[in-house]
Amino acid sequence: MLLDVQFDGLVGPTHNYAGLSRGNVASTTHGGATSHPHAAARQGLAKMRMVHDLGVPQAFLPPMERPDLATLRAEGLCGDDAAVLAAAAREHPALLARACSASSMWTANAATVTPSCDSTDGKVHVTGANLVSKAHRAIEGPMTAKLLRTALPFAVHHPPLPADGAHGDEGAANHTRLQTEEGVVHLFAWGVDNDDPDALKPARFEARQTRLASATIAQAHQLRAQCVVLVQQHPAAIDAGVFHNDVISVGQGALLLVHERAFVDTPGVLEALADRLGKAFRPLVVTEAALAVDEAVSTYLFNSQLLHTAEGYVLICPAQVAAHASTAALVQQWQAQGDLARVEMLDLQESMRNGGGPACLRLRVPLSADELKQVHPGFRIDGPTLDRLEAWVDRWYPRALDPADLADPTLLETSREALDALTSMQDMGNLYPFQH
Ligand code: SUG
DSSP, X not given: OXXXXXXXXXXXXXXXXXOOOTTOHHHHHHTTOOBOHHHHHHHHHHHHHHHHHTTOOEEEEOOOOSSOHHHHHHTTOOSSHHHHHHHXXXXXXXXXXXHTOXXXXXXXXXXXXXXXXGBTTSOOEEEEOOOTTSHHHXXXXXHHHHHHHHHOTTSEEEOOOOSSGGGOOOGGGGEEEEEOSSOXXXXXXXXXXXXXXXXXXXXXXXXXXXXXXXXXXXXXXXXXXGGEEEEEBOHHHHHTTOXXXXXXXXXXXXXXXXXXXXXXXXXXXXXXXXXXXXXXXXXXXXXXXXXXXXXXXXXXXXXXXXXXXXXXXXXXXXXXXXXXXXXXXXXXXXXXXXXXXXXXXXXXXXXXXXXXXXXXXXXXXXXXXXXXXXXXXXXXXXXXXXXHHHXXXXXXXXXXXOGGGGGOHHHHHHHHHHHHHHHHHTTOOOOSGGGO
């Protein structure tokens, strides 16, 4: 049996809003606002506790070190850490913002993962995302690789795709694995095809995932051709703020929640999926009349976390879904007709203000029971670990943070002490460059 391990990003002590993600409405709206790292981390941990209590295996990836001094030094800033921070704040504020981004918390973008039962060599395959379309995210690659190699030592780890415009890869945010008794599908959604001059393109915002990146990963992971479905995101949806496909569809097992305007040819996509998955495939299609795409973006209904549990499908929604009449009615209807066993609402406001909902905060790693035993124990979550992590957050995290605080060398020092305490508490070894 396959277990969908949920690897959540643990929010870091310098969680902040820098308005760095053009095309992501929440990020650009909240740039410069005061953030609340302690509340942000506790909200993320509350979600992990809920998932763990539902009987779904939960794990986490520790925060990256931010500010990332290596990014600043690579741009020629020198001197001790305090001098580098001061020079960056004074002369290169945009660079400093990039080096401080909270973005590694959204682990749905960390990688694409294939379970061993779907690859022809019978191995788990992992490709870390290159995230080249955003400068503040492109710096995550090396640390992501280190974390995933440490957490999943038994998997085949592929290097990120080349960091060029042809291979823009955003990880699992554009990838969904569906399964019924009849078949398995890996649905790869891409936004731009540089090899096809006639393919539609968004007019306002750039598409982040290229077709070539999706196709290359499907091949490198040795997915059987009949399992792979490559589809184009609707350019109009990208222009309305659907910067990743997981803002407009979410699937798990036999169930797919999807907006009718998610893809260029949504009926064709559903037909291709039904062909492979058979009668058990259950698409729940939301029409524009029931919910406009921009309402899907503002509520993040489709970024809810869909889990297959012993009691059936459970949907963990951001609180915004309960507060909006149309989305509240939709989830009620899905529950009433028996598609969902349970719906939960969670306050994830601190993440939502940067465009990250419940599904952005987790990377699904489907493993066999035997593989799950080989996950590094320091990354696994259980009740006592959650208690320890909460106490650790309470001890180290600032309650409020303004963008100007990010250049404070004391904040860097305290954050490093916190990360050092985390790796020794979890017996993770020396993960961070500052520990070497
Ligand atoms: O890449 N926001 C992230 C949000 C990622 C959401 N992930 C998924 N949909 N899977 C992004 O746009 C904002 C950072 C800032 O502005 O401070 C940011 O990077």
